[in-house]
Structures are given as C-alpha cells and as structure tokens.
Amino acid sequence: MSKDSTAGSGKLWGGRFSRTTAASVEAFTASIDYDSRLYKYDILGSKAHAAMLQRQGMLSREELDAIVAGLNAIEGEIERGEFRFRSELEDVHMNIEKALVEKIGAAGAKLHSARSRNDQIALDFKMYLRDQCDIFADLLDDIRKAFVVLARRYMGDVMPGYTHMQRAQPVLISHHMLAYYEMFGRDRQRVLDCRKRINFSPLGCAALAGSGLPIDRESVALELGFAGVTANSMDTSGDRDFAIEFVSCCAMIQNHLSRLSEELVLWSTQEFSFVEIDDAFCTGSSIMPQKKNPDIPELIRGKSGRVIGSLMSLLTLMKGLPLTYNRDLQEDKEPVFDAVDTVTASLAIMTELLGNLRFATDVMRRATRTGFMTATDLADYLVLKNVPFREAHAIVGGAVAYCIDKGCELEELSLKELQRFSPAIDDDVYPILSVEGSVHSRLSTGGTGRDRVEQAIQNAEQQLGMV
Ligand code: ARG
Numbered sequence: 001m002s003k004d005s006t007a008g009s010g011k012l013w014g015g016r017f018s019r020t021t022a023a024s025v026e027a028f029t030a031s032i033d034y035d036s037r038l039y040k041y042d043i044l045g046s047k048a049h050a051a052m053l054q055r056q057g058m059l060s061r062e063e064l065d066a067i068v069a070g071l072n073a074i075e076g077e078i079e080r081g082e083f084r085f086r087s088e089l090e091d092v093h094m095n096i097e098k099a100l101v102e103k104i105g106a107a108g109a110k111l112h113s114a115r116s117r118n119d120q121i122a123l124d125f126k127m128y129l130r131d132q133c134d135i136f137a138d139l140l141d142d143i144r145k146a147f148v149v150l151a152r153r154y155m156g157d158v159m160p161g162y163t164h165m166q167r168a169q170p171v172l173i174s175h176h177m178l179a180y181y182e183m184f185g186r187d188r189q190r191v192l193d194c195r196k197r198i199n200f201s202p203l204g205c206a207a208l209a210g211s212g213l214p215i216d217r218e219s220v221a222l223e224l225g226f227a228g229v230t231a232n233s234m235d236t237s238g239d240r241d242f243a244i245e246f247v248s249c250c251a252m253i254q255n256h257l258s259r260l261s262e263e264l265v266l267w268s269t270q271e272f273s274f275v276e277i278d279d280a281f282c283t284g285s286s287i288m289p290q291k292k293n294p295d296i297p298e299l300i301r302g303k304s305g306r307v308i309g310s311l312m313s314l315l316t317l318m319k320g321l322p323l324t325y326n327r328d329l330q331e332d333k334e335p336v337f338d339a340v341d342t343v344t345a346s347l348a349i350m351t352e353l354l355g356n357l358r359f360a361t362d363v364m365r366r367a368t369r370t371g372f373m374t375a376t377d378l379a380d381y382l383v384l385k386n387v388p389f390r391e392a393h394a395i396v397g398g399a400v401a402y403c404i405d406k407g408c409e410l411e412e413l414s415l416k417e418l419q420r421f422s423p424a425i426d427d428d429v430y431p432i433l434s435v436e437g438s439v440h441s442r443l444s445t446g447g448t449g450r451d452r453v454e455q456a457i458q459n460a461e462q463q464l465g466m467v
Contacts, residue, residue, distance in 0.1 A: 012094050012112075021088075030087040031330050032095060034337060039078050041127040042092050043071045045120065048223045049203060050111055056214050058114070063107035070104040071096070091330075092124070093117050114204065114211040118237040118325040122202035125333070127224065129246050132340055133195035136253070139347040140188040141464060144181050146354035148460045151177040155457065156450065158435055159274070159364035160373060167371035170435045173359055175448040178456050180260055187253045194249050198242045201226040205233035208324040238324040240332050244314045250339040251304075251311045257346050258304035261297030264353075268294050273363050278356035281349075296353055300346045307342055310335035365435075372400050372410055374438040381432050385424040395422045 011021070047068055054064040074096055077083040089095045094117075100108035151174035161171035201224060204210070204217035210233040217229045230236040267274035277294055285291035313335040321328055375396050382392035399421045403410055411433035418425045431437040443449035461467045 010098075011089070012098060026088050026090075029090060029327075031091045031333065032085045032087050032089065034333055035092045035121075035124075036078075036085050036095070037337065038092050038124040038128055039096065040075070041124040042096055042120070043075050044127065045123045045203060045224065046096070046111060047071055048220045049115055051223065052216055052220045053110070053113055055219065056216055058213065059107070059110055063110060066104045066107040067100065067111055070100045070108060073103065074099050091117070091121075093120050114206060114213040114215045116205075116207035116237075116325075118207050119202045119205045121329075122205075122236060122239070123224075125336075126198050126200075126202065126242060129242065129336070130195055130198050130225075132246070133191045133198065136191045136249070136343070136347075137188050139344065139351075140184050140191070140253070143347055143351045143354070144184050144188075144460070145464050145466060146351050147177045147181040147184075148457060148464060148466060150174075150354060150357065150359075151181070151453070151457050152461070154359055154361065155454065157359065157361040157364065158368050158439055159359075160367045160371065161448070167367070167373055169376055170368040170373050170439050171448040172439060172450070172453050173361070173364065174453050174457060178453065178460065180256070181460055183256045184253070187249065187256060190249050190252065191246075194242070194245045196227070197245065199225075199227045200230045201228070202230050202236045202239075205230065205236040208234055208237045234324045238321060238326070238329070240314065240318055240329060243332050243336050244311070244318065247307070247311045247314055247336055247339045250343045251307050253343050254300075254304045254307040254339075254346060257350055258301045260350070261301040264297040264357075265294050265301070273360055274367075276358040276360065277353065278358075281353045281356060296349055300350060303342050303346060307339050310339040368435045370409065372403065374410060374433050374435065375400055377432045377438045377441065378410060378429070380441075381429055382422060382424055387422065387424055392422075 011017075050059060050064055050067045050071075053059040054061065059067070074083065083099070085092075085095050086098075089098050097108070097112060100111065102108075154173040154177070157173045158170050159173050159176065160167040161169050161176070201217065201221035203220050203224075204215050221227075221229045230239075264275065264277065266272055268277050277296075279292070281296050282292045283295045285293065314332060317328060317331050378399070379389065379392040379396045382395060383389050387395070399410060399413070399418065402417070402421075403413065411430060415425070415427050415429075418429065432441065439448055440450045443452055446452070458467075
C-alpha cells in the first residue's frame, strides 16, 4: 500500500502510519486542554535533559544553546498568550517539542533522545506537585495564623464544649480555635511528608526499561532539585502513588475545612447565634428579604464531595493497571488539578472569612449556664474527697435529677441540699461549680485551663513567627 502524502499528518510519531488519524480520535485522545498547565515544568525538564545530553556527548554545545534559546522563546510565547496549543498534537510535550523543531530544526529533533513521554509526564507531574506541596504548606500556615489570632483575641471567653452535640463541659473559645490550629498543622506535616516521596526523579526511565544511551540520570535529578532518582524503571513509568497520596492530603484538608464549615453554619443559626459572619462573606435570598446565608462555609462543605471524589477516581483508575505505562494514566491529571484548585480556593477564602469573624461572647457564655456543665467537676471534687469515682458519678447523677425536677442549676443548690446527696460535700464546693472554676481547673496537658491555653497560644505564635 502506498503511503498517502498526509501520513501521520505531521505527528512526531507519524512514521509507521500510512493513514491520518481520525478527527474524532484526535479529539478523544488529546489532553492539551488541561495538561498545558504543566508547560513550565515540561520546559524546565527539557532544558535539564538537554544539558545532560550535551555533557554526555550526545549534543554539541551549539545544539544545546539552540535548544535552550528555543525553549526560552516558547516559554515567553506561552506566558504572553501568543502560543497556539494544537489538539492534533495531543499533549503539552508534543506541542512544545513540535514548536521547538519548527523553530530551530535538526537540533530540536535531537531533544527526545533517551526520553519517552512516559518518564516526561511523570517528571512534569512530580515537579508540579512538589511546588503545590510548598504552596499548600504556606496556605495552611495562613489559616493556622487566623486561628491563633482568634484564640488570642478571645482569650478568657467561655463557651459550651459539646459531645454528641449535647452540652458537655465548658471550654475556652481559644481552646476550640486551637483545635483547628492542630488539625491544619497535621495537614501541613502530611503535605510536606508527601513531598519527600514525590521528590525522586523519574527522568531516564524512558518508556519502561531504561535507556541504552549513555545518560546520567543523577545529574539531571540534582539539577532539578530532586533528592535522587527512582530505583526501578518499570515501577516508575506506571507509578502514580505520589498523586494518590497528594490528593489524599487534599481530601483530608478539605474534610477539615468541611467540619469547620459545619460548625460555622450551625453557630450562625438564630438558634445558636454564637457567631456573626461578616456581611461581605454572606449572601442573601432572592425571595426572602430577611435572609443572610452562610454560603461560603456551605460551599466549602459541599466541595469536600468533589475532592473525596478525586481521590476515589485516582484509586479506581489505578486498581487494575498492569505495569507499566498505560494510556489510562492520562486520566490522572484532571482529578488532581481539580483537587488543587478546590483546596487552594477553599483555604484562601476560609482564611479571609476567619479574619472577619466575630464571636457573640455573651451568648456563648450564657449557653454555659444551663445544662449542668459542671457536673463532672462535682464528681471530680468528690474523688478528691476520697469517694470512688463510680460512686461519685451516681451521687452527682442524683443531684442533677433533683435539679431537673426543681428547675435549677447545680450551683443554685444550698449546701444543705447538696449534702443530702453526699456528706463529703462542703462549702468549698461552690468555686468548682462555677463555669470559670471548671474551665480553669483543667490543667492537664492539652486541657482547656487558662494557663495551658495561654501556653499553647504562645507556642503557636512562636512557631508561626507571629511575635
Ligand atoms: N499525555 C500523556 C499522559 O498524560 C503523556 C504520556 C503519553 N505516553 C504515551 N505513550 N502515549 O499520560
């Protein structure tokens, strides 16, 4: 069969084809609409690869210079919006390489020696995610600062602490804020830990089996800031563990944001009225003129679905894949990009919202007045008077039932009434029945007592360089 003149229609891989690709196939297989976002990393990787080819005697100095100049020019065109990405060239790698060949000719055609798009995409993706880890670490520190600012501002103010969404024990608002400081601190550690495993260069694994050309993977890895090179070319060309791990970090962050959002939605109800979310961060209703809705936290809570979905996509994508590269892997990009965009936007706007959040401290304090929130303190008081805890628990339970009947709180009972439940009770009991007495007695490590929380705020301020 004679080759038709448009064979491969100018594709970089067109050589073995005698007919052009169907337009529907080009449209179906192209990834350029989304992977063009990796252009900066693709160019960085290509420059380092070319420099290595030159060191190893596979490119002349002039050829290297032409490649670097050509790639720099292409980068400029992309940044200025002058570059036309073509979907018939499938992806970011071939769009850039084709443009390079068109610009500088023969030298450009030498760039792909000892390289496959399989190790190239892994390289681009890893470099992109490495940067995202650093960006997330900074965004997480920003939101942590917002919690520390709130903790400092409301230091000393009390609120009900809940278990099962029932009033349980009084706590400091600051303690509640620092809980989120801790959660997002773990997220930060996780992201930076994930970065360590991302940070091994795949370049030089080529298609799957490594290269027969005299390459030096280690020097390229060093130049690109990697901690080293990956150990097995077959593992490397089909590995997306790093992407799954990264998106799992994203899912955890978004889940934490979602839990916070749930509290903000709840607290801003008329029923709770614990917080006032600034007007600038709420929206109204098109039909009910009185409404002020907490849309930001609601949307963040809602968006946790798509980030968790991205994680499920990636896990499902990988579960049946044989070694090594399979085109399925191209489907890894969109869930990752979507997770990055969602988490980035959510962290940023939540940080802004927290900076404009006001607590209704009077309402919160009043809420600690009812619900027998110091009952555990009374039981602890009896323990210190040598009453076994189980017995103390039953005694206080009786006193609470009595109060419910009488329609009063524990601290409103007279000493005589209290002593009916246990002769061990003395008039030194009243300070411990007060909300402040309860809160500030909790001086165990990690507890809500004033001194502990003050110390925790100071540690956080120091850690984040806020003092
Ligand atoms: N666009 C491809 C991807 O994202 C790049 C690698 C393609 N490799 C190949 N042999 N077709 O996975």
